[in-house]
Amino acid sequence: MTRYLARRLLGAIPLVLGVATILFFIVNLAPGDPALVYARPGMDAATMEQIRANFGLDRPIHVRYGRWLASLARGDLGYSFARNRPVTELIAEILPNTLILAGVAFGIAFLVGIVLGVIQAVRQYSALDSILSVLALFFYSMPSFWLALMMILVFSLFARNVWEWPIWFPASGMTSIDYEFLGGWERLADRARHLFLPAMSLALVLSAGIARYMRASMLEVIRQDYIRTARAKGLPARSVVFKHALRNALIPVATLLGLYLPFLFSGTVFIETVFSWPGMGKLVVDAINQRDYPVVLGGSLIFATMVVVGNLLADILYAVIDPRVRYD
Amino acid sequence: MSHRAKATASLVALCLPACGSDQAAPTAAADAFCAEAMAAVESFTSQLPEPTGERYGGTAVAASYGPLAGGMNSLTAPDYSARQHHAFVNLMPLVRYDQELEFAPYLAQSWELSEDGGLTFHLRDDVLWHDGKKTTAYDVEFTYRRAADPATQFPNPNYWAKYAPGADAVTVVDSFTVRFQLEPHLDYLDAWTSTAIMPAHLLANVPPAELAQHPFNTRCPVGNGPFVFVEHRQDDRWIFRRNPAFPAGLGGPPYLDRYVYRIVLDQSTLLAELLTENVDFYSAPDPDQSGSIVEAEHLDLRSFPFRQYTSVVWNGRKPQLADRRVRTALTMGVDRGEIIDVLLQGYGETANSSVPSFHWAFDPTSATEMPYDPDGARRLLEEAGWSDRDGDGVRENEAGDRLAVTVASNQGNAVRADLAQLVQASLSQIGVEVQTRILEYQTMLSTVLDPEARDFEGVVWGWVNDFRIDDTDLFHSRAVDGPYALSGTVNPELDGLLDTLQLIVDRDEARPYWHRYQRALMEEQPYSFLYFNHRLVGLNRRLQDVEVDVRGEWVNVGSWWIPGDLRKYGSGGDR
Numbered sequence: 001m002t003r004y005l006a007r008r009l010l011g012a013i014p015l016v017l018g019v020a021t022i023l024f025f026i027v028n029l030a031p032g033d034p035a036l037v038y039a040r041p042g043m044d045a046a047t048m049e050q051i052r053a054n055f056g057l058d059r060p061i062h063v064r065y066g067r068w069l070a071s072l073a074r075g076d077l078g079y080s081f082a083r084n085r086p087v088t089e090l091i092a093e094i095l096p097n098t099l100i101l102a103g104v105a106f107g108i109a110f111l112v113g114i115v116l117g118v119i120q121a122v123r124q125y126s127a128l129d130s131i132l133s134v135l136a137l138f139f140y141s142m143p144s145f146w147l148a149l150m151m152i153l154v155f156s157l158f159a160r161n162v163w164e165w166p167i168w169f170p171a172s173g174m175t176s177i178d179y180e181f182l183g184g185w186e187r188l189a190d191r192a193r194h195l196f197l198p199a200m201s202l203a204l205v206l207s208a209g210i211a212r213y214m215r216a217s218m219l220e221v222i223r224q225d226y227i228r229t230a231r232a233k234g235l236p237a238r239s240v241v242f243k244h245a246l247r248n249a250l251i252p253v254a255t256l257l258g259l260y261l262p263f264l265f266s267g268t269v270f271i272e273t274v275f276s277w278p279g280m281g282k283l284v285v286d287a288i289n290q291r292d293y294p295v296v297l298g299g300s301l302i303f304a305t306m307v308v309v310g311n312l313l314a315d316i317l318y319a320v321i322d323p324r325v326r327y328d
Numbered sequence: 329m330s331h332r333a334k335a336t337a338s339l340v341a342l343c344l345p346a347c348g349s350d351q352a353a354p355t356a357a358a359d360a361f362c363a364e365a366m367a368a369v370e371s372f373t374s375q376l377p378e379p380t381g382e383r384y385g386g387t388a389v390a391a392s393y394g395p396l397a398g399g400m401n402s403l404t405a406p407d408y409s410a411r412q413h414h415a416f417v418n419l420m421p422l423v424r425y426d427q428e429l430e431f432a433p434y435l436a437q438s439w440e441l442s443e444d445g446g447l448t449f450h451l452r453d454d455v456l457w458h459d460g461k462k463t464t465a466y467d468v469e470f471t472y473r474r475a476a477d478p479a480t481q482f483p484n485p486n487y488w489a490k491y492a493p494g495a496d497a498v499t500v501v502d503s504f505t506v507r508f509q510l511e512p513h514l515d516y517l518d519a520w521t522s523t524a525i526m527p528a529h530l531l532a533n534v535p536p537a538e539l540a541q542h543p544f545n546t547r548c549p550v551g552n553g554p555f556v557f558v559e560h561r562q563d564d565r566w567i568f569r570r571n572p573a574f575p576a577g578l579g580g581p582p583y584l585d586r587y588v589y590r591i592v593l594d595q596s597t598l599l600a601e602l603l604t605e606n607v608d609f610y611s612a613p614d615p616d617q618s619g620s621i622v623e624a625e626h627l628d629l630r631s632f633p634f635r636q637y638t639s640v641v642w643n644g645r646k647p648q649l650a651d652r653r654v655r656t657a658l659t660m661g662v663d664r665g666e667i668i669d670v671l672l673q674g675y676g677e678t679a680n681s682s683v684p685s686f687h688w689a690f691d692p693t694s695a696t697e698m699p700y701d702p703d704g705a706r707r708l709l710e711e712a713g714w715s716d717r718d719g720d721g722v723r724e725n726e727a728g729d730r731l732a733v734t735v736a737s738n739q740g741n742a743v744r745a746d747l748a749q750l751v752q753a754s755l756s757q758i759g760v761e762v763q764t765r766i767l768e769y770q771t772m773l774s775t776v777l778d779p780e781a782r783d784f785e786g787v788v789w790g791w792v793n794d795f796r797i798d799d800t801d802l803f804h805s806r807a808v809d810g811p812y813a814l815s816g817t818v819n820p821e822l823d824g825l826l827d828t829l830q831l832i833v834d835r836d837e838a839r840p841y842w843h844r845y846q847r848a849l850m851e852e853q854p855y856s857f858l859y860f861n862h863r864l865v866g867l868n869r870r871l872q873d874v875e876v877d878v879r880g881e882w883v884n885v886g887s888w889w890i891p892g893d894l895r896k897y898g899s900g901g902d903r
Binding site: 030031032033036037038039040041042043044045046047048050051053054079082083084085086088089090093094149152153156157160161168170171172173174176177178181273274275276278282283289290291 | 355358387389395397398399404406478479481482483484485486487537540541543545546547561562563564565588590591592593594596597598600601603604606768769770771773774775777778791792794798799800801802810811812896897
């Protein structure tokens with residue numbers, strides 16, 4: 001297993017580098033000029049050239065690529081043009097925010113999705129199954145940014161100003177203004193309150209999809225002979241479903257984990273923007289719009305790594321769930 | 329262990345120390361710089377007595393979508409909100425504008441301009457950096473030297489165009505007196521209202537080309553203004569607290585304990601945050617959000633005229649746009665009043681030139697010129713040789729070329745996209761075919777600003793003026809091949825006026841020339857000037873004595889206060 005892991009991780013290095021290289025050239029060849037942020041009447045050509053030189057853009061593209069690779073080898077991703085900070089420092093500050101959001105959303109999505117899928121499969125064609133199917137399709141087909149705005153409208157604005165619920169959720173940010181002055185438990189509650197809307201907006205859409213997969217997979221498994229055998233032995237229904245069926249039905253869902261991880265990061269772009277969550281998705285999209293090459297490349301490296309890790313996790317999960325799978 | 333695994337292990341072992349060290353050095357230096365700077369601020373400010381009185385206390389939360397990119401460094405940060413925070417929150421310029429837009433003392437308590445172009449500033453001697461060091465003439469000298477150095481990438485190099493070149497431009501006379509040598513020019517003090525003075529004792533050793541990226545800007549700025557920097561969380565918030573040492577002569581320490589600036593990107597979310605009282609001060613809501621703010625009992629909507637004008641820029645290099653009669657017709661054929669009502673909910677005023685109505689140089693008689701007049705526009709087009717010869721509703725010239733133009737606008741700006749469509753609809757009424765085109769922002773900037781690649785006919789465009797208006801780069805024939813000469817204007821009368829305007833020191837003397845300039849622009853019609861928009865502010869009523877005016881949103885942030893019973897945020901947040 002260790003050898004397998006090492007092989008997979010080492011194999012990922014050229015992959016990630018390849019992604020970054022292609023991106024480097026795409027981003028650098030796209031029309032646009034990061035120095036144009038400074039362009040305004042009164043800004044002379046000499047100073048503009050100086051700005052490009054400060055950014056290192058005065059050199060030909062292959063030289064820039066070489067320099068970029070060389071600093072990458074030293075773990076240096078350069079300076080952001082637009083945010084004027086080292087990219088490694090930016091990512092170190094911002095990546096945890098995205099991981100918290102994505103991790104919580106992912107956890108909720110899989111938990112809810114799997115539970116709902118199992119219920120639907122066990123109670124196939126019941127009224128509950130139909131209702132859950134309609135709901136799942138409803139959320140599955142909903143654009144996440146629209147759902148996000150509706151969540152704000154209902155759980156923040158109306159909940160506080162119109163219906164005056166005792167609990168309402170802030171529409172943006174990660175923490176309250178007085179976060180520094182709160183005690184330990186209050187801080188945790190404050191973070192949870194801020195996390196609720198963005199995490200739910202992400203998780204609802206995801207869990208709807210997972211529930212569909214889970215239902216289909218579970219239905220297939222329950223019809224297998226060994227399930228009939230288990231039932232025939234007189235095992236309790238609960239034990240049949242959760243011990244014998246669920247584990248086998250989870251195998252295709254584990255594939256989803258690898259597939260959804262990159263989707264989750266792209267999904268967070270809208271969610272992070274709507275909820276002003278200071279995360280990676282927003283950082284990279286801003287950087288693309290501003291032609292902030294170092295941040296685009298640094299962010300892409302992180303995303304590519306995440307995808308590789310996500311797939312690896314899915315593969316490891318196979319081995320955990322399915323005893324027939326062995327990696328040597 | 330297999331061979332391959334061994335090789336991997338040794339590779340990792342080789343890389344780890346080598347990979348770490350090069351990167352670690354600058355980061356460690358930055359950490360050390362910031363730790364020292366912040367410790368000095370803490371040790372100085374913590375021993376100062378906090379002011380007492382019923383107005384003192386509370387936290388105000390402002391929010392907008394600008395991240396204050398570039399941070400608290402007036403030498404390098406280009407954007408509006410960041411510069412507002414330099415001038416009014418964290419730092420201090422030498423001079424500021426008063427309500428009548430006359431120059432008023434701030435860090436400099438007085439100044440004089442001698443016949444030979446010597447401009448001497450006498451500084452206050454009671455302004456301290458937040459680490460306790462005095463702000464002196466050496467800081468002013470340092471700020472000028474860096475700002476005038478192209479390597480620094482100062483955003484307004486034009487400020488120093490009339491200053492003596494090289495080292496002669498600035499002399500420190502004594503610790504609180506500094507003298508500049510310059511060619512006297514129009515509103516020569518304007519540059520010193522927005523260029524906040526930077527601390528030489530912290531930044532003098534930083535090479536100019538590295539100032540923009542210095543950790544000072546975003547991690548540990550040390551200012552001398554009414555608010556002390558506490559913390560910056562990237563893309564989330566900037567936290568400031570009261571500077572108890574802010575001089576009594578300038579109003580003394582601010583009332584607020586803390587002032588927080590939050591970055592909220594989505595306008596709808598920001599409105600929800602204002603309505604749910606998570607945000608007290610929403611800078612620049614969309615005009616179509618004004619209704620919700622006015623309706624809410626706990627909120628107040630303020631507006632002030634802004635220095636930005638929006639226009640359709642016509643590229644006069646294109647044959648169909650070369651005739652000024654055509655361009656005039658294009659302006660007359662657009663109902664600008666309707667555009668202001670529909671797109672800005674009335675928060676704007678018609679523009680006929682680059683000079684806004686609040687400006688001392690504005691010609692009041694120009695306000696009513698160029699009314700919506702489709703018949704007049706049709707007559708002008710006929711006169712210029714464009715008539716609908718084949719009856720398809722679009723005019724042609726004698727050679728049979730159709731009067732068709734493409735108007736570009738940038739992606740992600742709904743107002744400008746709508747604007748392009750309104751222009752399209754209006755101009756179709758006078759027989760001009762307009763196609764609208766939406767371009768990705770950076771692509772549009774390149775298409776419009778790059779003299780080599782410049783290929784557009786019309787573009788919806790906004791410029792933000794300084795208080796000292798200088799259109800030389802826009803309309804002077806000398807600059808016609810430069811990046812900002814979008815319209816390709818060559819007009820000797822404008823050239824003469826643009827040269828003269830910048831040299832007259834006295835406003836009264838300059839005014840008649842300014843009026844002639846506005847007239848000349850109206851005749852030339854390089855742009856269809858559309859409107860000056862007003863800037864809006866949504867405000868929670870618990871925040872008292874907030875003044876917003878043409879100088880900006882944060883102009884009197886030191887005087888904002890919150891009555892005791894309306895303070896929130898726990899015991900610690902509202903000490």
